[in-house]
Amino acid sequence: MDGTVLVADDDRTIRTVLTQALTRAGCKVHATSSLMTLMRWVEEGKGDLVISDVIMPDGNGLQALPQIARLRPGLPVIVISAQNTIMTAIQAAEAEAFDYLPKPFDLPDLMKRSARALEQKRRASQVAAPLREPGDELPLVGRTPAMQTLYRLVARVLNADLAVLITGENGTGKSLIARVLHDFSDRRTAPFVVAQASDLAGIDGPARLLARARGGAILFDEVADYDDDTQARAVRMLDMAGNEAPRVMATSQADLAVRMAAGSFRQDLFYRLGGIALQVPSLRDRVDDIPLLAEHFLTRGARETGTLRRLSAEAGEMLRAYGWPGNVRQLENAIRRLLVTAPEAEITRAEVAQVLGAQPVPEALKGGVEGEKLSASVARHLRRYFDLHGGQLPPAGVYQRILKEVETPLIEIALDATGGNQAKCADLLGINRNTLRKKITDLDIRVTRRRKLM
Secondary structure, three states, rough: OEEEEEOOOHHHHHHHHHHHHHHHHEEEEEOOOOHHHHHHHHHHHOOOOEEEOOOOOEEHHHHHHHHHHHHHOOOOOOEEEEEOHHHHHHHHHHHOOOOEEEEOHHHHHHHHHHHHHHHHHHHHHHHOOOOEEEEEOOOOOOHHHHHHHHHHHHHHHOOOOOOOOEEEEOOOHHHHHHHHHHOOOOOOOOOOEEEHHHHOOOOHHHHHHHHHHOEEEEEEEOOHHHHHHHHHHHHHHHHHHOOOOEEEEEEEOOOHHHHOOOOOOOHHHHHHHOOOOOOOEOOOOOOOHHHHHHHHHHHHHHEEEEEEEEOOOOHHHHHHHHHOOOHHHHHHHHHHHHHHHHOOEOOOOHHHHHHHHOOOOOOOOOOOOOOOOOHHHHHHHHHHHOOOOOOOOOOOOOHHHHHHHHHHHHHHHHHHHOOHHHHHHHHHHHOOHHHHHHHHHHHHOOOOOOOOOO
């Protein structure tokens, strides 16, 4: 084992036994009889694992778990307790403890659980840190809440045997997420096979594909593009997997639930692929990561070409303000062009504008059905909203919350289109000017001088 373990127990014998055993196993150990001291260590950033008793002279170890989670998300805690009741175990699970052991515990068993916790923490750290990938792979770089949420979820499901469906727009890095799930899992020494529709063709296609991925992982790339026959072959392949079945993953730009409702995606395949859903955010949903990504691509370019470039403050702001319909892949291509075309070490705003102005007009963003009407798009998002509550009803007041979500962008865009002229905006919307003013106030819409869209 490798790492620093924080031990908190008011029993000196237990502290001594754990300190000796963990030290022999290769760990550094800080031991205390005080919950207050333990929390100070946690707050200071010490420790890769906490082993804590429940009843301490100055507090309750179970009650401290939520605070530990807030201070150090992802820090595993193993709870040990002489209160051997089912409620203690339930409370530990509800507080999201990594594990729970009643006293007297079996020392070898505790050591195995500690090793597993430290290994999970190490893998989670490797996933959450900015990854530097060789070749043309997109980087998993991001400090925004959206990316950190994705990192934590990836870390939790690394070794789950459930199928994984990874959705997101083109260029967000869906395939890279699948690769990380495999490379940091217990299956990392087994094959990782990316399956195209052509790999399932023919009588022996499914069997050959299954044999290639035996014991490893198989990724159905952009599974929404599979025709009916290919989807049927995928279902048959999954049903015949048997022993040493590969872990199944799939990527999709489209919402498969919508495709299924429209009759263009098989229900049986949908439910076989949807064990765990991971949504990769678009670049416009994590704007604060754009400087990190740009710096990553500039550094990579410097290694490849020997040419060091940096962005001026104005150039960086222009990158942040752009919509990036092609997401991280489009940003990478833009930086590559700037590395070639910028004559000076500092890339200017004008040079960024020239490169972005030369970008091809993107095709309509995928994620729904082609030609989808507004009502169908709203229905799709509402279904997803209800699904996110895990079979429970959302909090009361859905009607007003949804109206506000639709009304706010409608008014803002109408104000943009009319250059901020409220009289023209009210006429455009077909409402009374006083009504518009009241809605602007109620919805907390900032009214400034705006550029006319038309």
